[in-house]
Amino acid sequence: MNPFHYGQIVKKADFCRRPELDRKLADSIKRGQNVYIQGERRTGKTSLICETIRKLKKNRMIYVDLLEVKSSDDFLKRIVTAIIDMEQSAGFVDRIFQKLSHIRPVASIDPITGLPTFSLDSSVELKPDSIPGVVDLISSYHSKTKPIVVVLDEFQDILNLKDAREALALLRSKVQFQSDTPYVFAGSIRNEMDRIFNDPGSAFFKSAVPIQVGPIDKDTFQKFIINRFKTGKRRITAESLNTVFAICFNIPGDIQQLCSALWDTTPYGDNISEEQIPMALEQIFAHELKGYETTLKIVTKQQLKLLTALARQGGKAPMSSGFLKDSGIVQASSVQRALNRLLGLRIVFHHENEYRFVNPFFRAWLLHKKL
Ligand SMILES: Nc1ncnc2c1ncn2[C@@H]1O[C@H](COP(=O)(O)OP(=O)(O)OP(=O)(O)O)[C@@H](O)[C@H]1O
Ligand SMILES: [Mg+2]
Incomplete structure (x- = not known):
């Protein structure tokens, strides 16, 4: 089986360890310190966050993906849905109804799994003034024995909201008083994350400690990749591996994608040399051609x-x-x-x-x- 994974978060054995970043993030979380994680696309921000929290064991995570969030209503409903997901996985279904009654969760039975699922009543439109209530709701789940970590991923997209300034101000005013619940804000578009955390006019100015996520340490990641190839008795020469890293500008997600294509285009037991890279690239080009053609049109x-x-x-x-x-x-x-x-x-x-x-x-x- 192809051991390379891309375009999704990687966990456990699929996660190449990044001890320095892991320690930094884990320490902040344990201290209740808010952090913001910044890095280019596909460098491994989301995987790092999820893996660090998973290893902390004690903490429960409220994970909210804000990619392309469109309105305050959408923003708040994503948070509430994340709370529902967390509670549902812990089996605390009754609590969802008790605590969220004002936002009217709707229960139904999933036709495939047969399990109860919850959604929110779409006729109730939430405005920014519901932000403090929802942040209080989050803190009501936090306890010493079961601490919560709140992850707001793709946080820069909050700037899409028509009332972004008001939403940020309300969020900040509440979050700063929740000193024991750590918030992890993650995002990939540098200028926009800077506008939120480094602009003196922003409500979030200097409100969280920055952690930069760049490429994985080259030696460590190369060893990780070599070991993955070994699971199919493939060896890869040092030059080929360097070429793969250079083509991908050392970005982990792109390296895994190219290695996955190399795996697909080489036989068991092969010694992978540079000559095999063009064929792997061809496979990627074939998958992505439509996107390239669209780009050429615009x-x-x-x-x-x-x-x-x-x-x-x-x-x-x-x-x-x-x-x-x-x-x-x-x-x-x-x-x-x-x-x-x-x-x-x-x-x-x-x-x-x-x-x-x-x-x-x-x-x-x-x-x-x-x-
Ligand atoms: N620690 C790691 N070990 C191995 N591969 C990794 C690691 N971190 C990231 N990757 C590779 O990068 C891909 C993207 O990871 P992830 O989604 O965590 O990155 P991201 O920075 O959150 O990306 P995006 O900016 O698109 O949200 C993974 O599917 C995997 O191929
Ligand atoms: Mg991500």
Whole structure:
């Protein structure tokens, strides 16, 4: 069985240990200290949080995914649903009705599992002024013997709310008094997380300790990958592994995706060398082709010129004369305009003074197609 997993959180033996981050996060949680976890996409933020909390054993987690959250009603209902999930898994079904009566949970029987499930009455629209009540509700679940950790993942998307300022202010005013319930705020879009935690005008300014999640330590992760290949008696040469890491800019999720494709395209007992990487990439291209074609449809010719030059040259100096010459774009101001658009479309992002492709396989495909 393919031992590589991507596009989902990884747990237990599938989780490559990150002891330093794990310790930092666990210590904060034990102290009731709020933290915010920041890192690029697919670096392993959610897995780290879930794995750290799982290992703490004592703590129960209220996990709320705020990806694409649209309104205060949506925000609050996601929190309440997360509480319901936690209670349901602990078998405390009666308590849900007692404590949430004002939000009117609706019970029904899941036709497949036959178990009771709960949803919320959609005719009740929750406004930001319900935030304090819901935060109090969370704290009512917290106790010394069964401490709670609240995880608000993709927290930057709270800025999508029409009344984001009010929601943030109400949330902050309550959360700061819950000194024994730790909150973990996680997010991946740097500027937006910065707006929430590092802007003096924001209600959350300096309200949580930052933890940065970058690539996994290279040696540790390479050993982890080598051992995974060993489960199918495959060996991978050091050069090939370095090439895999370079193609993926060391991002764990992308490395696992490419290794998964390498596994699929090589036989049991194989010695994987660099020659096998193109075939694995082809498999990924075939899966992702529709997305690439959509991207090509929405960019202009000029933006495509820039993308292909970024693929060839990297994004450290896109205004330099060498870069302009290679790209065929005459003026630096045109590069800047095109870059802004590509940033807005989230095709590229800015990382430590460099523009990078959000999807490294799209970059590899552009190179492969020689567009
Ligand atoms: N500790 C780890 N060990 C092994 N693989 C990992 C680890 N952390 C992350 N990964 C790889 O990265 C993928 C994404 O992990 P995860 O969803 O935790 O990242 P994330 O940073 O929360 O991503 P996103 O920004 O998309 O929410 C996993 O499916 C796995 O392939
Ligand atoms: Mg995540």
